[in-house]
Amino acid sequence: MIEWRDLSVTYDGSDEPALRDVRLCVEESELVLVAGATGSGKSTLLRTVNGLVPQFTGGRVLGDVLVDGTPVRGTTPRDLADVVGFVGQDPLSTFVADVVEEELAYGMEQLGLAPQTMRRRVEETLDLLGIADLRSRALRTLSGGQQQRVAIGAVLTMHPRVLVLDEPTSALDPTAAEDVLSTLARLVEDLGLTVLLAEHRMERVVPFADRLVVVEGREVRAGPTAQMLKSSPVAPPVVELGRLVGWQPLPLSVREARRRTAELVPALAAPPARPYQPPGEAVLQARGLVVRYGANVAVRDVTLSVARGEVLALMGRNGSGKSSLLWALQGSGRRDAGDVAVDGVDPATEPPDRARALVGLVPQTAGDLLYLETVRDECAAADDQTSAPAGTCRDLLDRLAAGVDDDRHPRDLSEGQRLALVLAIVLTARPTVVALDEPTRGLDYAAKAALAHAVTELAQEGHGVVVASHDVEFVAQVADQVVVMAGGEIVSAGRTEHVLAESPAFAPQMSKILGEGWLTVAQVREAMAS
Amino acid sequence: MTVLARRTDAPWALSFRLYLWLGLIVIVLRVAFRIIFGGGYGATVLLDLPSIPLPDWAAGITLFGPVTAEALLAGLYDGMRLAAILICVGAANTLANPRKLLASLPPALYEVGTAVVIALSLFPQLAESVQRVRRARRLRGDPGKGVRALRRVVIPVLEDALDRSLDLASSMDARGYGRAGSLGSRARRTTGVLLVVGLLGLTVGSYAFLDATAPRVLAWPMLALGLAAAVAGFVSAGRRVRRTRYRPARWHAADVLTAAVGVVVAAGMTWVAASRPDVTLPDPASLPPLSAGALLLVLLAVVPAFATPPPPLLSTRRGRSVAEAPPASPLSEGSARDRVA
Numbered sequence: 001m002i003e004w005r006d007l008s009v010t011y012d013g014s015d016e017p018a019l020r021d022v023r024l025c026v027e028e029s030e031l032v033l034v035a036g037a038t039g040s041g042k043s044t045l046l047r048t049v050n051g052l053v054p055q056f057t058g059g060r061v062l063g064d065v066l067v068d069g070t071p072v073r074g075t076t077p078r079d080l081a082d083v084v085g086f087v088g089q090d091p092l093s094t095f096v097a098d099v100v101e102e103e104l105a106y107g108m109e110q111l112g113l114a115p116q117t118m119r120r121r122v123e124e125t126l127d128l129l130g131i132a133d134l135r136s137r138a139l140r141t142l143s144g145g146q147q148q149r150v151a152i153g154a155v156l157t158m159h160p161r162v163l164v165l166d167e168p169t170s171a172l173d174p175t176a177a178e179d180v181l182s183t184l185a186r187l188v189e190d191l192g193l194t195v196l197l198a199e200h201r202m203e204r205v206v207p208f209a210d211r212l213v214v215v216e217g218r219e220v221r222a223g224p225t226a227q228m229l230k231s232s233p234v235a236p237p238v239v240e241l242g243r244l245v246g247w248q249p250l251p252l253s254v255r256e257a258r259r260r261t262a263e264l265v266p267a268l269a270a271p272p273a274r275p276y277q278p279p280g281e282a283v284l285q286a287r288g289l290v291v292r293y294g295a296n297v298a299v300r301d302v303t304l305s306v307a308r309g310e311v312l313a314l315m316g317r318n319g320s321g322k323s324s325l326l327w328a329l330q331g332s333g334r335r336d337a338g339d340v341a342v343d344g345v346d347p348a349t350e351p352p353d354r355a356r357a358l359v360g361l362v363p364q365t366a367g368d369l370l371y372l373e374t375v376r377d378e379c380a381a382a383d384d385q386t387s388a389p390a391g392t393c394r395d396l397l398d399r400l401a402a403g404v405d406d407d408r409h410p411r412d413l414s415e416g417q418r419l420a421l422v423l424a425i426v427l428t429a430r431p432t433v434v435a436l437d438e439p440t441r442g443l444d445y446a447a448k449a450a451l452a453h454a455v456t457e458l459a460q461e462g463h464g465v466v467v468a469s470h471d472v473e474f475v476a477q478v479a480d481q482v483v484v485m486a487g488g489e490i491v492s493a494g495r496t497e498h499v500l501a502e503s504p505a506f507a508p509q510m511s512k513i514l515g516e517g518w519l520t521v522a523q524v525r526e527a528m529a530s
Numbered sequence: 531m532t533v534l535a536r537r538t539d540a541p542w543a544l545s546f547r548l549y550l551w552l553g554l555i556v557i558v559l560r561v562a563f564r565i566i567f568g569g570g571y572g573a574t575v576l577l578d579l580p581s582i583p584l585p586d587w588a589a590g591i592t593l594f595g596p597v598t599a600e601a602l603l604a605g606l607y608d609g610m611r612l613a614a615i616l617i618c619v620g621a622a623n624t625l626a627n628p629r630k631l632l633a634s635l636p637p638a639l640y641e642v643g644t645a646v647v648i649a650l651s652l653f654p655q656l657a658e659s660v661q662r663v664r665r666a667r668r669l670r671g672d673p674g675k676g677v678r679a680l681r682r683v684v685i686p687v688l689e690d691a692l693d694r695s696l697d698l699a700s701s702m703d704a705r706g707y708g709r710a711g712s713l714g715s716r717a718r719r720t721t722g723v724l725l726v727v728g729l730l731g732l733t734v735g736s737y738a739f740l741d742a743t744a745p746r747v748l749a750w751p752m753l754a755l756g757l758a759a760a761v762a763g764f765v766s767a768g769r770r771v772r773r774t775r776y777r778p779a780r781w782h783a784a785d786v787l788t789a790a791v792g793v794v795v796a797a798g799m800t801w802v803a804a805s806r807p808d809v810t811l812p813d814p815a816s817l818p819p820l821s822a823g824a825l826l827l828v829l830l831a832v833v834p835a836f837a838t839p840p841p842p843l844l845s846t847r848r849g850r851s852v853a854e855a856p857p858a859s860p861l862s863e864g865s866a867r868d869r870v871a
Contacts (some may be wrong), residue, residue, distance in 0.1 A: 056700045081706030093694045094701030105776030110706035118776045155705065332668040353671030361669050367689075368666035371682045385671055411689065429671065 001194045002026040002049055002162060004220075006063035009044055009053060018044045020218045022063070026196065026211075031188045033205050033225070034198040035234050036215035038444040039414050042198045045215060046166050049196065050077045050084040068161065082111055085155030087165045091147040092139070100142075100150055101135045107158040118157075125153045128190075129183055144318045145176025149183060156187070162194045163187070170200055170442060173317040173470045175505050177201060200444065203236030203509060207253040226250045234445045237473060237509040240521045244528070254512045261513060268527045271497075271517035280308045283464040284329065284359070284433045288338035291324045291488075298324040300488040301338070306433060306464035306481075311455060313479035313496070314468040315506060321488040322468035323364060326435045329466065330361040342432055353385070353429075360431030364438045366422040367411070375413070375421060376406040382425040397424035400454050416447030423454070433464040440471040452477045476500060476508040476519040549620025553613030560609030564601045644707070648698065652691065659690045717766065724763030731756020791830060798827045 007022040019041045026032050036042045047053040051072045054061050065072040067083055077086075088094055097103040104125055108118045126132040129149045134142065139150065148168055155163065165184070169177035181204045187193055188208070199205050206212075212228040214221050221228070226249045229239045238257050242250040245264055251257035284306040291299035299321045306312045314322045327333025329340055331347030332355065340346055342358040350358065363369070372378045379393040386392075397404060401420035410418060419439060426434065436455070440448050448471070455478045459465050469475055475482060475496070482499040484492045484506065492499055500506050501516040510518040518524065663686045667679075702708075735753030738744040802824050 050704055052700055052704060055703070056696070077700070077704045078706045078709045081704060081709070084704075086701075086704040088697065088701065090697065093697040096698070096702055096705075096707075102776065107705040109774055109776055110709060112774050115774060115776065118774070122776070158706070327665070330669070332665060351671075352668045356669060356671040363662075363666055363669065365662065365666075368663050368686050369670055371685045382670070425670065 001028045001030070001068060002196070003066040004048070004063070005066065007048060007065060008062040009041075009048065009059055011057065011059040017218060018059075019048075019215075019220070022220045024213065024220055024222055026194060029188070029192040029194055030210045031185075031195045031197065031208060032211050032213055032222075033202065033209035034196065034213045034215060035202060035232055036198075036444075037233060037446055038416065038442065040215045041218060042215050043166055045213075045220065046164050046196060046198055047086075048072070049162065049164050050080045050086055051075060052077050052086065078110075081107060081160075082158050083160055084162045084164060085158060085160035087148075087151050087155055087163070087168055089167045089170050091144075091151035094151060095139050095147075098138055098140075100131065100137055100139060103139060103150060103154050104157050107154060111158060121157045121159070125157050128156070128187070129153045143176065144172050145179045148172065148176075148180050152180070152183070160193075162196065164196045166198050167200060168197075169204075171318075174472060175317055177204065178505075181205060201236075202234065203238060206236060206239070226252060237521050238513065241510070241513065241524060244521060244525060254509055257513045265514070268514075268524070271514075271523060271527070280310075282306065283308050284340070284342050284466070286329060286338065286340045289325065289328055289335065289340070290337035291321070291328050291334050292336045293334070298488050299328060302485075302488075302490055303338075304483060304490070304493070306466060308462050308464055309459050310480050311459050311465040311467065311478050312481045312483065313475040314466065314483050314485060315470070315472075315475060316485035316491075318470075320485045322485055323437055324488075325485070326361060326437050326466065326468055329433075330359045330435060331355045332361075356426070356429045357386075357431055359433045359435055360426035360429055361435045362419070362422050362426055362437060362439060364441070366419050366439075369422050369425060370410040370418070373409055374407050375404055375410060378410060378421060378425065382428045386429045388428050388430075393424050393428040396427050397421055400424055401450065414447075415442040416444075416450065419443070419447075419451070420454075427458075431463070433466065434458055435466040435468075437468050438470065439467065440469055440474050448474055449477075472500070472506055472508050473520075476510070477522075549617055552620075553617045556613045556616060557606065557609035560612070561602060561605045564605030648695075652695070655694060656687065656691060659687050663687055663690075721763055721766040724759050724766060728756050728758075728760030728763050731759055795827050795831045798823065798830075802827070 002025070004022040004024045007019065008017045009019045010017040022045065034042050034045060044053055044057075047057070048061070048065050049067060049072070053059065055077055061073070067080065072080065077084075095103055096106050101122060104122050105118050108121065113121075123132075126135055129152065131146065131149055131153065134146060134150070139147065142150065152163075152165075152168070168184075169180050172180065181199075181201075184195065184197070185208050188195055197205060197209075206225060206229070209225050211222055212225045212232065214228055214232050216233055229235055229250055229252070230243070232239075235243070238254060239250055239252070241257060247257075247260060251260065282305040286305070287303050289299055289302045290297070302321075302325060304312070314325065316322055324333065328335040329347075331340065331350065332352065335348060340348065345358060347355040347358040370378055372381060375397075376394075379397065380390070382388075382393040383390050394406075397420060400423055401417050404413065404417050404421065410421060413421065423434075423436075423439075439451055443451065452474060455465055455467065459480075465478075467475070467478065479496045482492075482494065482496050483490055484499060484503070492502065497511075497517050497519055500508060500519065501511045504512075508519055510520060510524070514524070660683060663683050666686075667682060731752050733756070734748060735750070735756050738746075738748035738752060739750070
């Protein structure tokens with residue numbers, strides 16, 4: 001169905017090709033998962049299928065891609081619209097219409113289909129994706145998971161034979177991601193679509209992927225999923241466990257792994273107790289916080305405290321009030337009732353430069369904090385703004401992510417490096433409490449591990465840390481306490497291993513396999529070593 | 531009344547109050563000007579203010595002076611006429627979805643229409659990112675003011691807008707926007723020639739129409755020729771675009787009624803203006819007279835408020851979409867104008 005023939009892509013202004021000699025063939029009705037670290041060329045590979053690369057990015061392309069026997073070279077994405085459907089990361093930025101139904105019809109209007117056909121296909125698609133009750137809703141008012149399903153539907157109405165998805169769940173909470181991915185699985189089964197999917201949350205897709213394509217070092221390897229995972233640079237925890245224990249063949253799902261735990265459990269003692277210090281003095285205390293936007297109550301009567309050296313994770317679905325709570329804690333966001341005390345001082349009553357020394361916040365779109373041309377300028381500005389000795393910010397940056405070039409433009413940094421830069425700028429003010437809003441968004445497993453290390457170190461240095469995150473595995477690694485929010489209220493709170501094990505949606509894979517108390521593969525490694 | 535009865539709760543429909551205020555301000559301003567700049571005709575003096583003669587360079591203008599009832603009334607009528615026009619524009623704006631209007635453009639203007647739609651949706655996004663970046667600036671503890679601070683907001687916002695636009699462009703392209711039709715170069719040339727001829731015809735025609743000394747043969751015939759050529763050009767250009775419309779807006783009985791009422795009221799008022807000029811342009815010195823015909827027309831203009839089905843509201847509607855909002859567009863403007871005048 002799709003065939004890459006010795007394809008190489010070199011972007012303008014770079015000497016190294018982004019992809020080299022790709023030789024690959026995807027059969028009809030196959031679901032192929034594309035894996036690789038951030039910046040490895042996954043997106044480039046996916047975008048060559050309908051010619052978005054090089055049409056929208058520039059660059060030189062050697063070799064060719066054949067879709068259904070016709071070469072992509074010489075055609076444009078719009079001519080392939082009825083063959084290849086493309087769905088990106090951020091659905092909201094790709095919507096053309098303002099109501100669900102019209103968005104679904106847009107592609108068909110471009111194809112010039114008869115109105116009768118359009119009506120029929122819109123109805124079919126609404127049912128197929130289970131969004132019939134949303135048909136006349138405004139797209140802006142939908143939740144993230146609903147938006148992403150509409151984006152998939154908008155492509156499906158054109159009846160493409162190939163569906164290409166570039167990290168469709170990276171901005172979604174676990175439940176919404178589950179929704180989207182299970183919808184995809186059904187589409188493959190029912191419609192026999194050929195699907196090419198890049199996805200960070202591999203654990204959800206691996207069980208039903210036919211083949212795995214690994215993009216590493218500018219080159220592409222492909223093979224059956226279980227075989228490829230043995231050596232893949234990125235792998236879900238269940239596979240890492242399998243590799244660690246040496247299971248053959250590798251388990252791909254929680255179910256497969258669970259059926260073999262009988263042979264493992266006797267070898268393991270009880271889960272190692274996490275290093276637990278009784279909570280020290282509380283550095284951050286919030287009582288009865290309320291945040292309202294018009295008639296909508298985003299945060300409802302929330303009380304929490306963070307001790308020195310403790311990491312608190314806020315979890316909950318999109319729109320459950322996590323971000324509003326973080327901004328209210330920082331003091332620059334809205335707060336309608338309640339009080340916050342950091343070392344006995346309310347940050348909302350302080351001027352901005354004092355407030356950031358109490359609570360330093362890294363917002364969800366971290367890039368908003370950057371506005372200068374080079375990393376050097378940004379660091380110098382940060383030192384200047386906090387009257388810290390010159391070089392403070394640069395030192396912090398080197399500790400978080402070594403080897404970031406001083407002369408690079410902040411926008412050209414990788415997702416992980418940019419986050420490190422923003423975190424360094426925030427830390428230059430030596431805040432008592434550090435708050436991070438969705439820091440793992442767009443990070444691969446390696447960058448996430450680096451971030452987890454940095455967060456743990458921050459806590460050990462005596463900062464209080466608050467992290468809002470969807471990422472169950474990340475929270476399992478770093479958090480001491482977990483607070484789960486829903487509709488602006490706290491629904492459960494407590495020690496990480498208890499809270500995470502309690503709810504199936506938030507349980508990390510290790511707890512699902514080995515039972516309560518086990519959170520990460522690192523724990524198993526330790527237990528086996530001892 | 532039509533507006534109040536059939537307004538939706540969509541964002542573009544909430545601006546009617548603004549237009550009402552604007553109308554009121556215009557009336558107050560007109561009357562105030564009459565008081566300040568006097569004019570001083572008419573016999574009934576209400577208030578005798580001392581007049582302030584202005585220096586030579588503004589000769590002919592006096593400030594204040596006696597305020598007469600006639601001058602005040604003339605100002606009031608003037609203001610009401612302007613306000614009526616403003617409120618009518620506002621009414622059309624309130625009742626019609628701008629996107630729906632764009633969808634009714636001829637296919638030849640499709641590209642322009644799409645550009646306008648994107649620009650429309652970009653504005654709320656820009657406002658949103660400005661807000662976000664300003665909030666983020668506080669996190670850097672940066673109380674800076676002036677040009678440097680502005681730059682710190684503008685640069686991230688522009689980068690954001692650029693990213694979004696590129697995203698949208700690639701998404702539209704991947705979904706088939708602007709798929710080229712199969713039209714030969716000859717057909718393209720015909721379209722071009724037709725459009726140029728049409729433009730020339732319209733220009734020459736309107737010039738001759740406005741300039742009384744130009745030969746009459748250039749006026750109406752040229753206008754008609756130009757219009758015909760332009761329409762032919764549009765049709766020919768439109769044939770190139772092979773796309774269809776999901777749920778095209780159809781004319782229902784209520785729509786036809788609304789449009790017809792608008793036309794009848796506008797025509798009727800023109801007739802009244804011609805036969806009884808004292809009704810439409812009342813003499814400020816006496817009580818404005820009324821005629822049965824004008825009154826009847828005003829009542830007729832209110833009919834659509836009751837004869838059309840109420841539009842579904844966003845918050846409650848299910849099933850049918852905006853398509854059902856009464857297309858009260860430019861024609862109800864005519865009726866509303868007559869009503870107020």
